[in-house]
Amino acid sequence: MNASNKKILVIGGGMSGLTAALEAAESGAQVVLVEKTPYLGGRVAQLNKYFPKLCPPTCGLEINFKRIKNNPDITFYTLTDVTQITGQEGAFNVTLNVRPRYVNDKCVACNKCAEVCPIDRPNDFNYGLDNQKAAYLPFDMAFPLQYVIDMNVCLGEACQKCVKACEYDAIELNMAPQTVNVEVGSIILAGGWDLYDAARIDNLGFGQVANVVSNMQMERLAAPNGPTNGKIQRPSDGQEPKNVAFVQCAGSRDENHLPYCSYICCMASLKQATYLLDQDPEAQATVFYIDIRTPGRYEQFYWKVRDRENVELIRGKVAKISQAPGDMVEVVAEDTATGNKVRRTFDLVVLAAGMVPSTKTDKLPMAVKYTDDGFIDPTGLPAGVYAVGSLKSPLDVAKSVQDGTGAAIKALQSLVGR
Amino acid sequence: MEMEERKYGVYICQGCGIADAVKLEGLEKVTRKGGKIPHIKSHEILCSPEGLEFLKNDAAAEGVNCLVIAACSPRVKYEEFDIPGCLIERVNLRELVAWTQEPQHEETQALAEDYVLMGCAKIKKADIPVGAPVEIERAILVIGGGVTGLTAALEAASLGQSVVLVEKEAELGGLGAGLFQQTPRTYPYQNLEIPVVFSKIKEVLANPKIKVLTNSEVVQTDGQPGLYDVTIKTNGKEDVYKIGAVILAAGAKPYDASKLGHLGYGQSDDVVTNWELEKIAAEGKILRPSNGKPAQKVVFIQCAGSVDPDHLPYCSAFCCGTSLKQAKYVRQMNPDSLAYIVYKNMRTPGQYELFYKHTQNDPGILLTKGDVTGVQVADDGSLAVIAENTLLGEKIKLEADLVVLATGLVPATVDNPVINLNYRQGPGLPDLELYQGFADSNFICFQYETRRTGVYAAGAVRQPMDMAAAMEDAAGAALKAYQCLDHTAKGIAVHPRAWDLTFPDPFMQRCTSCKRCTEECPFGAIEEDAKGTPFFKINRCRRCSTCMGACPERIVNFKDFSVDIIGSMVKAMDVPEEGIRIVAFVCENDAGPAIDAAALHKLRLHPAVRFIPVRCLGSFNLVWIADALSRGIDGIMIMGCKYGDDYQCHFAKGSELANYRMEKLQETLDRLALESERAQFFEVAISDFDKLPKLIDDFVARVDEIGPNPYKEF
Amino acid sequence: MADETVIKSDLQFVKRLQEYGGESLKKCYQCATCSVVCNISPDDKPYPRKEMLMAQWGMKDQIVKDPDIWLCHYCGDCTTYCPRGANPGEVIGAMRQACIEHYSFPPILARMVSQMKFLPVLLAVPVLVILAVMKLVGTLGNIPEGTIKYSNMMPLLAVDAIFMAAAGFAVFVFVNGVRRYWKDLNAEVSPWKAKLSNKSVISATIEVLKDFIVHKRFKECVTNYTRATSHLLLVLGFIALGIVTAWSAYYEWASKFGLIPHKESPFAITEPIKWVALVGTGLMLYGIYLIYQQRQAKANSSGFGGYFDWLLIWVIIAVGLTGVLSWGLRLANLASLAYPMYFVHLVSVFFLFFYAPYTKMAHLVYRTTALVFAKMQGRE
Incomplete structure (x- = not known):
């Protein structure tokens, strides 16, 4: 496809978003994938097994992460929110706010920071069933395999225990948020769901x-x-x-x-x-x-x-x-x-x-029609913007994948002939 | 890419506890001696910016283009060590040694040294992959002119693809064209819609990119993705079309209602199917077929032939919504009428619940859960539906003027291959029986992946679904067809190894035409010529390497993965006379990451075991066992995914075949009086990290009981 | 195949229940949340889930003779928790109305009481009757001036005659209705019919009355616990006023027969009968005020009630308010306001008595009957 200078933005790194991003990228598009949590995989990463085959979700995620690792056409940002979207189909200008992880790429996931960290936080990956340290790895199969610091509870500069413990200079307690601007031709909304x-x-x-x-x-x-x-x-x-x-x-x-x-x-x-x-x-x-x-x-x-x-x-x-x-x-x-x-x-x-669409609480920075329950009504989306997965209606993993793949073709069509 | 001059270098990382766990001098010594690579460098933190700079500068300065990087798992720091133009081999000293072994122990040292030796052995045999781009035909064939096929054709055409749309009937539209109205597809899910198929037909007919062939059937699909010759019979005349990829949208047909005599079908004209009711409704009034009088009481029987072990063992997924819709017809056309719906489970998932709620609010639509035990036809022609286990707490009798059977769908592929592939392995899609005849994917996370590359099913032929879902499905299949062509043209594999430039490159002179590869290839990629010699239809290949494992002559190889590479790794190990040595071949996608996870959890793994990741256990070649046993290794483990009906292998058959080969091998071992238990298959899922230590310890203990490999002395 | 029940669905009956305040009844999807959250619904064949289905299916015959609709005390828990907004509490209320309508003779009157459009006609009856009686006794347009004495407008004898007749009519209708209802209850072979206990009608009735005095069942409705109090106040008010009526009748008739010295009404404020009357009126008014307030406050979550409910509330308010105002205006000696107010008072009291078998007032009788029946079955 002749779209080397055209990009697709995928908002949400869960199963729908990952699929849409990968399928689009493997079809020749350049993709920017944005995820608000510190890792990719979304809800499925928290599942023990998939129905009906009772197979572990990390298996498919492993393949998807491998696809990302091997695909130069995907750029992904974790801990990132979309703060502004202007323009129209073919030429959207999107502002991303990359929140600080407080741990840089030098992190090797050795766990030393967590070992010395004096502060506990409820483990939200485990839905509060246990605690983890303020310096933590979201879970063992997290991608990227990189620690993160919860600055809401971290003692900050006063403590510095993790900074001293890290042999790799990976911790930057004064890391600042970054603003990134991207120009994209089409946008796939894949914000997923929260548990009621x-x-x-x-x-x-x-x-x-x-x-x-x-x-x-x-x-x-x-x-x-x-x-x-x-x-x-x-x-x-x-x-x-x-x-x-x-x-x-x-x-x-x-x-x-x-x-x-x-x-x-x-x-x-x-x-x-x-x-x-x-x-x-x-x-x-x-x-x-x-x-x-x-x-x-x-x-x-x-x-x-x-x-x-x-x-x-x-x-x-x-x-x-x-x-x-x-x-x-x-x-x-x-x-x-x-x-x-x-x-x-x-x-x-x-x-x-049950499932609550993330758009029930997190509205998108653009004019979008929502249902009374906070779902995106696809009939009210601007041209070049597509919603997938549980943002449209509750569905399962299989249907999210199906939908994510279908959204990729729509997003590609937006780029073609422009 | 053949490298003109190969210069090897080994770079050892000291970080992440590696230097604390092992003596670097020992590693350097074996690298020089056994690995025969004199250029060895180490760095405190190889993945740090300083470390990487050091690495790249050193390689450039010394002209090293084949680098063994002994550091962490390649799953972790992947980008960092990617140096263009260089062959890179990763030795995982962090996860497999530093994080899972007792530091500075003699066994730990031996383990690390073996891994380095294995890395050195591997890099010498490997090459940089290069793709083989091909000229291909880009037209997409869509089989089926129903709502799925029409949508798929339009989606593909919107990407500039040319499309050939084949419909067996004289008119486009399929089942959707038989509808009076359609269940709502959008919020607030209240108003019935004009069947969307009609506008789709118009669009398709007006689209210059789409060639429509009605009264047509696919006689044969010959060739491979990008290069199919499809013979299509149109009005009795056969033509051959050049096709790149196929979308199978052959749809489904209504379940044969003549098998529903117990529900009164065939016994009274006033017992009709939901499909027949659409036609009645299209006349504008709900009249009894028997006498043309208005039907005052209409009873809908849900799951007529569905979710029934004697008929269809699945739920047809659309019938609840359809009966609600049809109850609305009944009520709208006659406000004094009553529409009863007797359901087993009201299935209006997701936002369709809103349609259910809206529809049942009509005072004349009466619902209950219940099991219909029969439909009585009285002498005067009046009908009564008998249901038990109802919410009324009793067995009930509903008098009816018209009974509507909510009959389900049977996929077109249930008794007809439809696509008629000219493949050695058969004309249809394999595994259909696992999916009750549907052309479904086995993979939850990869919905369009089947065992026939380049063929993508969508709509009701793939899964029971309604038309709204079928349209979304069509879009997905269209994308996959497009993508397949894109990759095939570039010479890259399609899913799941969508980056892979390698391909099987058999040394045919040594082929004995045993045909094991042709039988075992999960994707039917290997055919036979007239003399019975196998040859690859490479565009069908997914690079799973099953053929490599199947071949007794060991002639199938990939640039970076071959029988010889793995065999050399096995042979590179240092096997002492005392003590146990075990080699474990592990699936790199599941068991491999599970070992990494065990390491992250700092679990201890037995130091006697050396892990060798393989692309898929399908590549597991029995010669490796011979290599291992002759080397004096005491036990062999192979770890792969779950197999069986709910198989988890992403190449479908890999672990099953590995297990099969292992069983055969065990028979041979027994015959040779070599304890067959020395070699065993283990199902290990990616999430089984916690079970690994015990599983391995138990095996080591068992091998210990059996005693040392008798070949050790030789 | 003889054991199956032939379902008779009456679409018009469904619509009638909807009119009577059960407009949401079709929304029920039979999850039975209502049966569970109801604190007084028994474990064995609980209500109102099954009643909701009968309502949806227009099963009139089963509904009117279903005693369970009277076991409900309309606390609204089911409505609050109903996941579909089907408002079972309201639907059960509509069923009770349909039951009253079904058993009260003549049915036409019952239908008229159920619908707001007939209110003027219904009001016209007491207005005309009282005007006619005034004409008969010669007080119409001919009330003597001077100290206000309501017997100047309507002699006690006439009052007694009118209200005895109205009450007598009501009792007749009640007796007739209850007789038929009792027969139907006992003939009913509903699948939910529980085992009979060994209680006799009398002991069951006594138990029901005992429970009633303390509003035992009512108080089990936790959500609307306060409603039990207000209803109890109202009932106590009614009882007090009943006592006052009996007391004054005793004065009137006993003195007529020379048993006691004659006491002229209005009674002095020092008389105990007056105290009881005032306390009774106060209780009644306060009770109905609380009910009014609670209804308004709870309207969104647990149901507002229909016209049928509100009619009785307004009639009671009218009876109480006009009573108090008649008393006040008499003391203030404002004849031009006092007599018309008394007229309105008489009209409202007549309305209350005469239409009792058709208004919600009838619940007193049918509920008691159903409760006695339930007690006898051991259904609690």
Whole structure:
């Protein structure tokens, strides 16, 4: 393609954005990829396994990172926000604000800075299930494999312990933010999603009842590189749970919270039931649902899990969760198949919390049409701007990849014939 | 690139604990002696700006163009050590030694020395890859003129591609053209739309880049990406078209409703499918086919033939939205009518939930979950639907004037290869049975990757999906087809090694025509000539190196990866008379990074094991076992991805074939009275870093029990 | 295949429930959050999830004889938590209205009470009756001047006659309705019918009344706990005013028969009966004020209620306010305002009595009946 001087900006380095960036770059475009966190990979990096194949997400990420490493046409920026977009299709002028990492490229990921760092911060990669140091590596497979310092909690110049400990001169506590200007022909929006704050669902006990966790926390609990080294444990006492409830539509399909369906939660909970049973074949998984939504060939996965002996599915939404004696959790629902209320106690309750598009809170610095729920309405995008993945509607990884690939062709078309 | 004069240099990094773990003098000594490379330099921090300057200056000053860099994992500092025009070999002393071994231990030293020796051995055999650009044909063939095919054709044409669109029917439009209205695709998901397919047809017909062939079928697809000769039969006449890549958008057909007799189909004219209801609605009124009278009560039965082990074991993904839409038809055309929907699970994922909510708000649309046990047809022709397990808590009987069966979709590929590839491995896409006949990808993170390079499926032939999804899918497939042509022309591999300029370069004089490679190639890239001698259709090749592992004559090689390179590495190790030595061949994409992760977590790995990363375990050639055993090595591990129906190997068959070869080998070993347990396959996923120490220790212990390799003395 | 229930869906009934304040009923997707968050819904066949489906499906026959709609005390928890905005609390209210309408004779009156457009007609009845009686006793346009005495406008005997007749009518309609309702309840073979306990009608009734005195069930609605208090105040006000009515009737009739010395009304402020009357009125007004306020405050989350609900609230407010104002205006000796106010008072009281079987007032009777039935089934 004759577009050597034309670039594509991809905002968001999660699965959709990575895919769009790579597919475009491998089709001859120059791509600038911008990510707000310190690493690429987005939400999928936090997942233990993908449904329905139960394979580790880092495997595909490894390939994608390798593609980036080997592709001179992709430039990526982490810790970066897009602050201004002007111009139009074919000639957008974009201002990027690169926030300081406080650790430069000399970092070799030796962990010395973290070893001496006196300050803890909640590990947001693990959804607050444990702490990490203010000088930290987001996670073991992070790309780039480079530490970062959380200046919100760092003691700064007064401490300097990490600076002294680093043998590689990698720490710059006075690193300043940078402004970068890029000119691009088209823009792909791939800001992804945040997990709905389950504490806002006041009848489901999240944040009040110790052994109620979110589905994303469950991913971290089950992940070998998670806070419990892959052992699913209940937060109150570290016991391995024998009896776990999965509460579907915790916030989703709910006007008081998220009126739409979050697409992934049914498959995710079924998948997490397999985590539990793989850890302890004697354990019992109970899934409370309204509709099991396993579209297409996912139905096969549903059958596979449903037919396992220790899996029970109850049609009825859990609407009350409370603390029971012995760190247990009481769950109440109506089993609509029998028409009777079910009151049961569990060791651990997993809330299938839903997806919130990042644009619900982080609006883009350009005129874009949003739905009432904060999604981007693709019918209201300027020419040359394309939205992908969960910014448009909740979806799963497979569909994000599909969508990211499709967005790449649109973005390329914007460059062609100009 | 053949280098005119090769000058070798070894550069050792002392940082990241390497100098603390091993004695550099020892490394230098073996490099000189065993590695036969006298030019050795070391630096405190090789990846630092000073270190890199030192490295580059030294290489330039000394004319070194083949550099062994003994430092960290090549996964970490990748850009830094990329020196144009130079051959670079990375020796991972940080992760494999400094971070996983006891410092300054004799075994640690031996391990590091072996890795350096292996690096020296490797670089001597490797070459800089150069691509082989080819002249190709850039037209894209789109098979299927439904909404997916039309969209794919338009997307590809918008990139300037010429497109040949083949439709088997006389008219374009496919199933979409049979719709009265379409489920909403945009927020707020309330208003039914005019079927989008009609405007697409107009656009396609008006597009000069798109050649439309109706009443046409693909008779044969011969050749390879960029160079296909596709025979298309149009109205009985065959023509050959020069094609670069193929988009398979053959769509799906409605499930055969005659198999749904238990739901009354065929027993009453008033039991119709959802497809038939579209036609009824298009007449403007919902009338009973039996007597032409208005249908007051219409019952929709969801999952008619879908999610049913006796029929289709999958969910057809569009039917819930469609029945909601059709319930709206019923109500709009007759405000006094009632539309019942009996569903198993109401599946309106994502924002389609808004459509569900909007539609059910109509007082005349009545929904319940339930299992329909039968449809009764009375003598007077009246219908009744019986359902149990309903939300009403009882078995119910719904009287109906019209019963609509929400029938699902069967992919075109279920019983027809459609694309009719002239490949030795068969005319259709492989693995279809794994996906219930759909032309799907096995890879969650790479949706368009199948085992037929240059052929990209999209729409309902790929997965059950609705038309909105099919259109997005079409765009993705169009991009992949375009990209494939781009890479093929440049002589670069396509996904996943989309940077790779190497290609298999067999030394055909020694080929025995055993055809193992032709059978095992996951991508069907190896054909046979009239005499039965294999030859490569290189544009189909994905550079997985399975052929290299398959070949008993060891004649298939890549510039930077060959049987000889790996064999030389094995032979380069120093095997002492006492103590155990084990070599582990590991997949560089999964087990390899898992070892790096174990190192990052500072886990101890057994010092007896030497890891050799390979491109894919498919490349695992049994001669390496012979090399290892004859060298006196006591045990061999191979670590690859999960295989089976849910395989994780990104080259589809690599680890499965490696395991297969290993099993064969074990039989041979047993026959030779060599304990077969010495060589074992292990499934190691990229996330299994935590399991590695025990897995390795157990194997070492087992080998220790078996005793030393009897060949050790020789 | 004989065990299946033939579903009769009445689209018009669905629409009627929607008119009665259940307009959101179609939004329900049967998740049963409502059944769970309801503190008083039993574990065995809880409500209102199943009622929501019956409403959506227009299953009129099942709905009107479903006792569970009366077990609900309209706290609004279900509405607050409903993920679909289907407002089950409101829908159940609409069902209760449909139930009252179904069992009260003649149905036409019930339909009229349900709809705002008929309010003028309904109001015309007491206005005309009272005017007619005034004409009959000769006080119409002919009230003597001087100290205001409401018996000058409407002699006590006439008041008694009118209200006895109105109350008698109401009682007749109630008895008729309850008889049919009771029969239907017992004939009902709903799949949710629970096991019968061994309680007799009498012991069940006594238990229901006991619960009622302390508003036991009402207080279990945690969200709207304060509503129990306001409702209790209102009920106590009604009871006090009932006592006052009985008391003054006793004075009136006992003195007529010479059993006690005659006491002329209005009674002096020193009389205990007056205190009870004032306290009763105060309780009633304060109770209804609280209810009004709570309704307004909670309108967004747990439902505002329909016309049917508000009609009763306004009638009670009217009865109370006009009563108090009649008293005040009499003391202030403002005859030109006092007599018309008393007229309005009489009209509102008549309205309250006469239409009791058709207004929300009827809940007193049907709820009690349903609760007794539920008690007998051991359904709590």
